[in-house]
Amino acid sequence: xxxxxxxxxxxxxxxxxxxxxxxxxxxxxxxxxxxxxxxxxxxxxxxxxxxxxxxxxxxxxxxxxxxxxxxxxxxxxxxxxxxxxxxxxxxxxxxxxxxxxxxxxxxxxxxxxxxxxxxxxxxxxxxxxxxxxxxxxxxxxxxxxxxxxxxxxxxxxxxxxxxxxxxxxxxxxxxxxxxxxxxxxxxxxxxxxxxxxxxxxxxxxxxxxxxxxxxxxxxxxxxxxxxxxxxxxxxxxxxxxxxxxxxxxxxxxxxxxxxxxxxxxxx
Numbered sequence: 001x002x003x004x005x006x007x008x009x010x011x012x013x014x015x016x017x018x019x020x021x022x023x024x025x026x027x028x029x030x031x032x033x034x035x036x037x038x039x040x041x042x043x044x045x046x047x048x049x050x051x052x053x054x055x056x057x058x059x060x061x062x063x064x065x066x067x068x069x070x071x072x073x074x075x076x077x078x079x080x081x082x083x084x085x086x087x088x089x090x091x092x093x094x095x096x097x098x099x100x101x102x103x104x105x106x107x108x109x110x111x112x113x114x115x116x117x118x119x120x121x122x123x124x125x126x127x128x129x130x131x132x133x134x135x136x137x138x139x140x141x142x143x144x145x146x147x148x149x150x151x152x153x154x155x156x157x158x159x160x161x162x163x164x165x166x167x168x169x170x171x172x173x174x175x176x177x178x179x180x181x182x183x184x185x186x187x188x189x190x191x192x193x194x195x196x197x198x199x200x201x202x203x204x205x206x207x208x209x210x211x212x213x214x215x216x217x218x219x220x221x222x223x224x225x226x227x228x229x230x231x232x233x234x235x236x237x238x239x240x241x242x243x244x245x246x247x248x249x250x251x252x253x254x255x256x257x258x259x260x261x262x263x264x265x266x267x
Contacts, residue, residue: 011070090133091133098121102175106214113216119192150187167210174193195221
């Protein structure tokens with residue numbers, strides 16, 4: 001196992017909290033509403049269970065950032081990891097213009113994303129700054145610094161199917177982050193990437209056109225194993241993490257079933 005006992009204890013506590021939250025709600029049955037009258041007619045008695053499972057998936061997704069931070073704290077050092085940081089970012093106008101051009105070209109499908117070229121364009125613009133533009137508040141999901149190599153990593157975590165408006169917004173924040181990190185550190189050792197924490201097409205390659213239209217797989221995006229193994233600095237991190245979830249599920253199978261089965265009425 002690549003994950004230490006301390007990490008496993010913290011992660012198990014998070015898993016337990018989320019599962020317990022939905023088990024405890026079993027007696028408070030949600031209103032059945034699938035949006036599809038035919039599905040509703042067919043699975044009416046099961047819909048409350050489906051509703052809770054969907055809610056559990058959503059809640060667990062929000063906990064994955066915390067799990068990433070727990071793992072990163074252990075291997076990168078707690079002082080080098082920050083999550084959900086809010087910065088007031090002021091960029092030179094010429095840098096913002098370069099970023100705007102990149103976004104517009106991608107939106108209009110004039111070019112395909114080229115992560116290395118985009119980073120180079122932004123850093124070159126930062127080296128010849130014009131007057132500053134407006135200050136914008138930006139929240140970064142995860143920022144990791146590697147003091148040994150003076151390298152800054154900025155990551156934005158998403159599920160595999162973000163909505164259409166989320167993708168260009170994430171792209172802009174990550175491009176802004178390149179400029180922010182360079183202007184702050186003066187180092188070109190920067191990576192600002194989208195992190196897709198699981199691949200919903202596995203074992204096939206991740207393939208979501210609305211994401212890949214904006215993010216180049218060659219550097220601009222980390223998916224599933226690539227993300228978790230990077231966070232843990234170990235090729236076994238993703239496997240170890242999924243094994244933890246599987247072990248929890250098997251160990252607590254009776255408790256989970258007893259809680260969720262209350263949502264199904266059998267006459």
